Amino acid sequence: MPKILIQKGKKEFVEELNREVTTIKQKNFFLQNINKDFQLSGSLISKNELKKNGEIIKDNRGKDFLIFESTFVDDYKRLKRLPQTIPLKDIGLILAETGINRTSKVLDSGTGSGALTIMLANFVKEVHSYDVREDHLKAAQDNVDFLKLKNIKLKKQDINEGILEKDFDLITLDLPEPWKTLKHCINAMNIGAFIVCYSITVPQLQDFVEAVRKEEKLMYVKTVEIQERLWEVDGRKVKPKTISIGHSGFLTFVRKVLK
Numbered sequence: 001m002p003k004i005l006i007q008k009g010k011k012e013f014v015e016e017l018n019r020e021v022t023t024i025k026q027k028n029f030f031l032q033n034i035n036k037d038f039q040l041s042g043s044l045i046s047k048n049e050l051k052k053n054g055e056i057i058k059d060n061r062g063k064d065f066l067i068f069e070s071t072f073v074d075d076y077k078r079l080k081r082l083p084q085t086i087p088l089k090d091i092g093l094i095l096a097e098t099g100i101n102r103t104s105k106v107l108d109s110g111t112g113s114g115a116l117t118i119m120l121a122n123f124v125k126e127v128h129s130y131d132v133r134e135d136h137l138k139a140a141q142d143n144v145d146f147l148k149l150k151n152i153k154l155k156k157q158d159i160n161e162g163i164l165e166k167d168f169d170l171i172t173l174d175l176p177e178p179w180k181t182l183k184h185c186i187n188a189m190n191i192g193a194f195i196v197c198y199s200i201t202v203p204q205l206q207d208f209v210e211a212v213r214k215e216e217k218l219m220y221v222k223t224v225e226i227q228e229r230l231w232e233v234d235g236r237k238v239k240p241k242t243i244s245i246g247h248s249g250f251l252t253f254v255r256k257v258l259k
């Protein structure tokens with residue numbers, strides 16, 4: 001089981017400046033292999049110390065570190081990502097708005113490096129995931145193996161050509177031309193189930209919503225953009241961080257409302 005090792009940050013009061021200054025910056029490390037000593041810019045933490053969990057451990061110079069077993073989200077953040085992976089802020093809304101749970105069956109396409117597929121699989125019964133590119137499916141399979149998830153079925157399939165399974169509670173689309181698969185989605189979804197389409201650009205979003213409105217079995221619900229603003233909280237210095245995530249994508253929610 002991988003571990004998270006944290007070098008504790010330290011602040012000291014500097015009289016000349018009449019204020020606290022960070023003398024050691026907090027650093028986090030992901031340790032895949034704890035069966036050997038860990039070396040860190042001149043110091044060393046022995047493998048015996050690394051075996052501890054939820055304790056303060058020391059390096060050979062007596063410096064304090066924290067250590068604990070990694071959880072799903074720590075491992076998830078280590079996935080090898082291809083460009084244009086859906087960020088966590090957007091995945092959170094998909095989960096909350098669609099209400100999917102341990103009984104749900106989900107289809108995700110395109111797979112890409114499998115980031116969305118994998119996060120969905122952590123919440124639902126099973127996830128089927130289609131991509132047209134062999135190399136992307138291979139990257140996704142490596143990520144699935146890394147997280148040891150058993151409820152994911154990756155398939156080389158053009159979703160515009162058809163959907164091979166049925167009874168989905170949610171279909172997520174992150175593709176260049178998502179409107180081309182709408183008829184297949186309708187046939188493969190349960191009544192009341194959702195389609196969530198992730199669009200990067202406004203024209204893509206417009207074309208998708210226009211196509212949805214032509215389908216009487218589908219109901220357009222809403223389009224949302226989540227802006228995440230990070231804050232710096234350090235003593236009296238409490239302000240938005242200068243660099244935050246800008247635009248990622250638009251989430252369009254659609255439901256199947258007719259048999």
Ligand SMILES: C[S@@+](CC[C@H](N)C(=O)[O-])C[C@H]1O[C@@H](n2cnc3c(N)ncnc32)[C@H](O)[C@@H]1O
Pocket residue numbers: 083084085086109110111112113114115116117130131132133136157158159160174175176
């Ligand atoms: C932006 S990536 C998806 C990223 C993914 N949602 C994630 O979070 O990692 C888009 C993927 O869609 C795939 N794709 C494009 N057209 C497709 C189609 N018609 N059917 C299935 N996959 C398709 C591409 O090969 C690419 O891997």
